[in-house]
Amino acid sequence: MKLGIIKNEDRAIYKVLELIYKAFDYEVEIFSQDDFQPSYASERSLDAILVEENRDSEMGASFAIAVRRSVPEKTIVGYFFFNPLSQTRLKELEECGVRNFNFMDLDKQKFTRWMED
Amino acid sequence: MEDKLDILIIEDTERHRESALEQFKDHKLTLARNYAEGEKLLLGEGSYGVLLTDLMMPKGNRETMGPEGMKYIFDLLPFGFPLAFLAAKNGVPYIGVVTDINHHNHPISAAIDPISGAYWHDSDSYIYRVNDSRVGIFHAPFIEGERKDWNKVLEVLLK
Numbered sequence: 001m002k003l004g005i006i007k008n009e010d011r012a013i014y015k016v017l018e019l020i021y022k023a024f025d026y027e028v029e030i031f032s033q034d035d036f037q038p039s040y041a042s043e044r045s046l047d048a049i050l051v052e053e054n055r056d057s058e059m060g061a062s063f064a065i066a067v068r069r070s071v072p073e074k075t076i077v078g079y080f081f082f083n084p085l086s087q088t089r090l091k092e093l094e095e096c097g098v099r100n101f102n103f104m105d106l107d108k109q110k111f112t113r114w115m116e117d
Numbered sequence: 118m119e120d121k122l123d124i125l126i127i128e129d130t131e132r133h134r135e136s137a138l139e140q141f142k143d144h145k146l147t148l149a150r151n152y153a154e155g156e157k158l159l160l161g162e163g164s165y166g167v168l169l170t171d172l173m174m175p176k177g178n179r180e181t182m183g184p185e186g187m188k189y190i191f192d193l194l195p196f197g198f199p200l201a202f203l204a205a206k207n208g209v210p211y212i213g214v215v216t217d218i219n220h221h222n223h224p225i226s227a228a229i230d231p232i233s234g235a236y237w238h239d240s241d242s243y244i245y246r247v248n249d250s251r252v253g254i255f256h257a258p259f260i261e262g263e264r265k266d267w268n269k270v271l272e273v274l275l276k
Contacts, residue, residue, distance in 0.1 A: 033179065063187050069191065
């Protein structure tokens with residue numbers, strides 16, 4: 001399985017995530033919000049795209065929604081957050097088909113389940 | 118046709134950009150892939166004799182977007198219209214907005230029928246004057262491979 005991680009320039013969670021996912025034997029490719037193109041989902045054979053949160057706003061969550069709206073349905077799109085999101089925002093992401101994953105909850109079993117659901 | 122034109126093409130679909138490269142070998146051609154790239158070129162120091170732009174394309178960057186706007190940055194939106202007006206504002210003399218979307222397949226394509234005709238035609242019945250520019254809105258003519266025939270559009274604009 002191949003994962004694309006879209007990093008946010010002012011966060012570094014993606015570096016930790018990259019190490020964890022590689023340890024889980026997933027292939028990982030890192031993108032920035034500026035250089036990511038929806039066509040990469042098929043061109044780079046990405047099974048899942050994980051968007052890292054932004055520190056001071058909910059821009060990352062909105063970016064995850066933009067990605068969800070523009071890549072094939074079969075591509076999993078997730079939003080990884082460290083800071084709590086409002087229930088309204090969580091619900092919006094869920095309704096748009098973005099899977100949420102709280103970074104604080106991360107463990108292998110849970111992540112594997114999340115990916116394979 | 119004039120000898121050598123400085124043509125700007127703004128087009129997000131690769132095969133249509135390739136057909137422009139093939140068809141305009143004898144002109145000076147600049148290519149942009151989305152609204153942001155096109156806007157930057159139109160606001161830059163270069164001056165163009167012709168702008169041919171697709172109708173629907175993505176924004177291409179996150180500039181100005183807040184959390185609400187960010188959701189739509191990859192959506193294909195009718196940026197061809199603001200680009201055409203920007204080009205007219207900046208004095209580009211010949212401007213064409215050219216869509217390959219069949220009017221049965223998208224509401225915005227159907228909505229341009231009254232101002233462009235429902236299908237491609239090579240008359241200048243639907244050419245408009247915006248400032249000093251000749252502006253045409255077109256359902257695209259095609260060459261083989263369902264690629265836009267930019268040259269036919271240019272010929273109508275230059276009539």
